[in-house]
Amino acid sequence: MQLQPIARTFALLLAAIPILSSLLCAQQPMVLWDFNQTNDLLRATSGTATLAVLGGLRTAPASGLGSSDPSTNADFALQLTGFPKQGTGAQSAGLEISTSTVGFQSVVLKFDVRATSTASRRLQVLYSTDGQTLKAGPAFTLNGGATFTNGLTVDFSAIPEAANQPDFRVRLVSDWDGDSYVGAAGNYSTVGTWRIDHLRLTGVSSGVQPGDSESENSLLPTISSQPMSLQVPDEGGALFRVAAKGAGPLGYQWFLNGQLLSGATRQELRIAQVSPDHLGLYTVRVSHAEGSVLSEEAALSLLTDPTIRPVRVEAVPGPQGSLRLAWPTRPGSTYSVLRSEGWDGLTTVIATGVTGGSLIETPPAGDQFFYWVQVQ
16 A cells, blocks of 8 residues: 555656657757847847858848748848859858857757849858868758748758757858859849848757866867957057967957958957948957857947047158158147057057157067057
8 A cells, every 4th residue: 555656656757758758859949040139130039159241241131021030020131242243252151150059969950041033042051060170061942032931941960060069150151053153033143132030040958068068168268368348549540359278279260240350360350540340349269179269249439539539640761760750730739659560560659648749769670660649
């Protein structure tokens, strides 16, 4: 008689096993972009991941009507424009997702797409399980027109390296169909556009917890000093730095507002003269053979004080390598004199509180130098 309660409990546990098993094997959401946050299109709606624009494409919100996004209010999609010229840049322009799949296996990517008739009809999927080496996934042939093709699916279940991967990347890029681009429903043109909506990654729980993975916890690079936000005068200089540690040589890639900056692959990012095109949020991805980490965002903005403005100076060579710097003055003003090495080099303040309109400077040996003053 005393065994009956135990037997009844055991029977309940046996009955629950299929339910628990189905829950463990079910696809669970990892990260989602619905693109309805038009003030920050590339930020994930839920989950943690980075979405970057490749190939210098321009982004804008566009109607998401007809996609599988369940939103009935402010339904938008991400529109991509400015694709490469015919016969150039195959697999270079599109989107890149960077995320960690630690805790998940059987990873699946789904998205909706709408292509205009002159956009490339071939969408190639590329992926990386080490953060660097890209491999070819499936390719999709897009139909041009005014409707979305919903639920395009890329199943990474058969790729063990995609599971519990701290540096997993997927690219959706335009590609040649043969030896050139082919339009989705007509002749290819750079004015063609893609719209992407309801972009999401799902996976099955693997039971691995973040921090359990040695590769995620101890072998990834670590950022010891994050880039700092800057406020500079119009046409002033800016310098972003990051400090990181990790085994082996480190690589760096800077982004502006989520878009990859071509050639910005050093520990420092230097801007000799800031213009409105440079303003926004900067991040840098630090990587090595075992994976990568993304820095915090650093904002670049202009000083709002209208009395601070840069003025170019005249530099006249003098004896023994010296220069005589001269600039126009105005009553009651003081000046700070700045120098940059090369057009995009490091900006250095060489004098402050100058009351006159000239200064003798002997620059160090090296590259060509540029000078200007800030009027205060």
